[in-house]
Amino acid sequence: MAKRWRIERRLTPAPGMTILVPLGSALLALVFGAVFFTITGQDALQVYATMFHGVFGSRYGITETIVKTIPLALSGLGLALAFRMQLWNIGGEGQIYLGAWGATWVALTFADAPAWFVLPAMALAAMVMGGFLAALAAIPRALWKTNEIITTLMLNYVAILWVDYFVYGPWRDPAGFNFPLTAPFSAAARLPALTGRIHAGLLIVLVLGIILYFVLYRTRWGFEVRVIGESEGAARYAGMNITRNIILVMLVSGAICGLTGMVEMAGVAHRLQPGFSPGYGFTAIIVAWLARLNPLAIVPVAFLFGGLQVGGYAVQVMGIPSAIVSMLLGSLLFFVLAGEALLRYRIRRITEESETR
Amino acid sequence: MATPLVTMHNISKSFPGVLANDRVNFELAAGEIHALLGENGSGKSTLMSILGGLYRPDQGRIYWQGNPVDLRSPRDAIRWGIGMVHQHFKLVETFTVTENIVLGDKRLPYFWRPASKERELAKLSARFGLDVDPQARIWQLSVGERQRVEIVKMLYRGCQVLILDEPTAVLTPQEANELFINLQHMKESGKSVVLITHKLDEVLAVADRVTILRAGRAVATRQRGSFSKEELAEAMVGRQLPPRPDRRRPVQDAVTLQLDNATAFGDAGQIALNNLSLQVHAGEILGIAGVAGNGQRELAEVVTGLRPLHKGTMYLAGENMTNRGVTALLNKGVSHVPEDRLGSGLVPNLDAVDNVLLRTYRHGTRPGLIDYRQARRQTEELVKAFSVQLASLGSPVKLLSGGNLQRLLLARELSAGPSLIVAVYPMRGLDIAAAEEVRRLLLRERDRGAAILLISEDLDDIFRLSDRIAVLSRGSLPVPPIAAQKANREEIGLLMMGHTEVATHG
Ligand SMILES: Nc1ncnc2c1ncn2[C@@H]1O[C@H](COP(=O)(O)OP(=O)(O)OP(=O)(O)O)[C@@H](O)[C@H]1O
Ligand SMILES: [Mg+2]
Numbered sequence: 001m002a003k004r005w006r007i008e009r010r011l012t013p014a015p016g017m018t019i020l021v022p023l024g025s026a027l028l029a030l031v032f033g034a035v036f037f038t039i040t041g042q043d044a045l046q047v048y049a050t051m052f053h054g055v056f057g058s059r060y061g062i063t064e065t066i067v068k069t070i071p072l073a074l075s076g077l078g079l080a081l082a083f084r085m086q087l088w089n090i091g092g093e094g095q096i097y098l099g100a101w102g103a104t105w106v107a108l109t110f111a112d113a114p115a116w117f118v119l120p121a122m123a124l125a126a127m128v129m130g131g132f133l134a135a136l137a138a139i140p141r142a143l144w145k146t147n148e149i150i151t152t153l154m155l156n157y158v159a160i161l162w163v164d165y166f167v168y169g170p171w172r173d174p175a176g177f178n179f180p181l182t183a184p185f186s187a188a189a190r191l192p193a194l195t196g197r198i199h200a201g202l203l204i205v206l207v208l209g210i211i212l213y214f215v216l217y218r219t220r221w222g223f224e225v226r227v228i229g230e231s232e233g234a235a236r237y238a239g240m241n242i243t244r245n246i247i248l249v250m251l252v253s254g255a256i257c258g259l260t261g262m263v264e265m266a267g268v269a270h271r272l273q274p275g276f277s278p279g280y281g282f283t284a285i286i287v288a289w290l291a292r293l294n295p296l297a298i299v300p301v302a303f304l305f306g307g308l309q310v311g312g313y314a315v316q317v318m319g320i321p322s323a324i325v326s327m328l329l330g331s332l333l334f335f336v337l338a339g340e341a342l343l344r345y346r347i348r349r350i351t352e353e354s355e356t357r
Numbered sequence: 358m359a360t361p362l363v364t365m366h367n368i369s370k371s372f373p374g375v376l377a378n379d380r381v382n383f384e385l386a387a388g389e390i391h392a393l394l395g396e397n398g399s400g401k402s403t404l405m406s407i408l409g410g411l412y413r414p415d416q417g418r419i420y421w422q423g424n425p426v427d428l429r430s431p432r433d434a435i436r437w438g439i440g441m442v443h444q445h446f447k448l449v450e451t452f453t454v455t456e457n458i459v460l461g462d463k464r465l466p467y468f469w470r471p472a473s474k475e476r477e478l479a480k481l482s483a484r485f486g487l488d489v490d491p492q493a494r495i496w497q498l499s500v501g502e503r504q505r506v507e508i509v510k511m512l513y514r515g516c517q518v519l520i521l522d523e524p525t526a527v528l529t530p531q532e533a534n535e536l537f538i539n540l541q542h543m544k545e546s547g548k549s550v551v552l553i554t555h556k557l558d559e560v561l562a563v564a565d566r567v568t569i570l571r572a573g574r575a576v577a578t579r580q581r582g583s584f585s586k587e588e589l590a591e592a593m594v595g596r597q598l599p600p601r602p603d604r605r606r607p608v609q610d611a612v613t614l615q616l617d618n619a620t621a622f623g624d625a626g627q628i629a630l631n632n633l634s635l636q637v638h639a640g641e642i643l644g645i646a647g648v649a650g651n652g653q654r655e656l657a658e659v660v661t662g663l664r665p666l667h668k669g670t671m672y673l674a675g676e677n678m679t680n681r682g683v684t685a686l687l688n689k690g691v692s693h694v695p696e697d698r699l700g701s702g703l704v705p706n707l708d709a710v711d712n713v714l715l716r717t718y719r720h721g722t723r724p725g726l727i728d729y730r731q732a733r734r735q736t737e738e739l740v741k742a743f744s745v746q747l748a749s750l751g752s753p754v755k756l757l758s759g760g761n762l763q764r765l766l767l768a769r770e771l772s773a774g775p776s777l778i779v780a781v782y783p784m785r786g787l788d789i790a791a792a793e794e795v796r797r798l799l800l801r802e803r804d805r806g807a808a809i810l811l812i813s814e815d816l817d818d819i820f821r822l823s824d825r826i827a828v829l830s831r832g833s834l835p836v837p838p839i840a841a842q843k844a845n846r847e848e849i850g851l852l853m854m855g856h857t858e859v860a861t862h863g
Contacts, residue, residue, distance in 0.1 A: 217729075218726055218727060218729070219725055219726055219727065220718055220719060220721075220725055220726065220727055221725070223711070223714060223718050223727055226707070226711070227704055227707070227711075227715065230704045230705075230706050230707060231700070231701070231704045231705070231706075233697065233700045233701035234700075234701050234702070234703065234704045234715060236663060236683070236701070237663065237683070237693070237695060237701040237702060237715075238683070238687075238715045238716055238718075239662070239682065239683030239684035239686075239687050
């Protein structure tokens, strides 16, 4: 009897592996990064130590990481919902911007209103604006199958330039020394802080993650979303309204991204300014995928990404461009996706009958 | 005795939770047609996928003319001369026949002249009597023609052994006959064919030898002439088949389904249903015979609300349901066993529970929510009642064998006490015992009072089950439905071929 190794598909991932494999893959990505640093003449250990220290070495680092986690996770949740239905909403960034614009409009217009009114009104306005921008892509997609990748992508520029117009023009703060900034929000229009710079947006993220998980796996609408994403033919056969659901899911997806803009305004920036988001809406695409579109996994993945970004700022003092963060993010995506294969296959040692018996 | 061309020795293959092949021995001689029989899930596709290089056995050896070979991939298998045609064809719709056939051919130079390849293919297919137009694009072809393309592709690659997995399940009887003539040609030129099928008549007609699998084991191999249909059936299921269900005397109760002057368009915008009128009564099976492509799919889709009526009206139990949509009809108890199981009746990547929910998820007691505990229980019951073999309720249904998929679908559609059942080729892909079971279920539903619209190409089934028979030809019924006792096969056959009238009996 000869023994040999065999790779074979498994039906359900081995217990524990769903956690271990992604962690191992992330580690490999760091090793890959280390090779890169060494080749370019850096001390890789030093780089990682600096990054790690930048993130966990101080209260400041942890705080900043969580501050970055909030928008990444929130917009990641919004995007993951659309991706479930194979709707490629690449317009998260624009929806964040337009949401921030809506929130700012409320904050500036009702500068004297109390918090119980102005905060919900800001959230509502942001969600309406984000949803509106997504709808501009969703309706043509639902009715005429217009490719939503292109439309959502292009609408990003529209939204960003729209915000630019307002902060450079009508909304510019007269007391702002000509900087492109709006006036600061009133105290009522700011999200309460939990501790330090960490604001109540964190609670919104956690609650929304649980709600979305529940919606997907326990409600009829979530079931429709999952079926339509898997097979339109089956969805039609089951009498599901695909057109309506495309528009609805994109609306909700855009609204959640818009809410991200409001949370950034009311929680962190407290005034609208150009470039307030360093591409959260784009990074969130990767966050959503690495979390395998699972709402509960999105928050930890976003935390990891937030940490990488903060660590990236920390290594800048070593003379390393913070663009290495993008490279690390890229290799992380690559290794984790490769690690997925390990989850779905197993290696077994099997007995093979020898030829002579 | 001469060394067989292919020997599979002591092959075992397990999937998580199932032993699909259990120490199977299988031999294929040069120039023989070897049929592989067995119930759903008995491991036929698995065994042949091993020979085709798609799966690797856990144990056992494959010999080519007595020499051990290692088949690591379909490409490996083709190199040895073994080609498999799967039930789901793998052709690029927008490419021509020639392009599809030469696709992936390593010998092809970077620049190639389609015209010369086309001539080569035309010659090759003519040699085996396979009629395909090398210039046609795949989307223009019927299912039967596509299958011929797959076969020519294997011949072009120089295959000595052709494995066909349930080739006739998707063919009309005429197309099946043509296929068998082609197979005879191939056999005469020394090629070997493995034919997986559930149809015993086909085995009797063309097979030189037959091997029977039961629960993963090869239980018998018989030579041509040494077996009868009954023996085969018994060897397959390991017991005597129950007697055929009796046909009840037709009762004409109230009309359940009524279509008046229905006109509807097909996907390509052509008129698919042309001024068609019919009625199905409660407690009646109306059999719709006809060659596929004459409006069968569109008729089923109109009746189940998937396709809008352009003109005409549809009544369900007296209520006007014209263009009311799928959900309204579902709520009225219309069940649908569609032709395309994996494309519409089931969601391949979701598990059995979600698939059972597909048609019932709106019915829970808590508004907006799905009670998964209840759904799980219901799925367990259905799986038991319809003996669906599956590894676990939580694994994606695409891992089920073809027949078990159909059982799961039927379990869902027949279990809810429907008032109207639209069944399109419901017996396709089922083994004889399962098909018999489905026939019994359909008759039971009819006796319970359901109206059944049975669309089938299989005249045996049409005649055995129907109370009345109609023929669908070019989108309409050339003659009104005929009571089953008065119908005869020749007339129905003529109508199917496009004749528009028959001699009427009193
Ligand atoms: N890729 C797979 N993963 C897990 N289980 C599988 C896989 N392929 C087949 N099986 C299981 O192995 C058993 C044998 O399946 P197989 O497809 O060989 O049956 P079959 O004889 O072709 O049946 P049918 O007549 O229904 O097509 C079934 O129980 C099936 O569920
Ligand atoms: Mg099979």
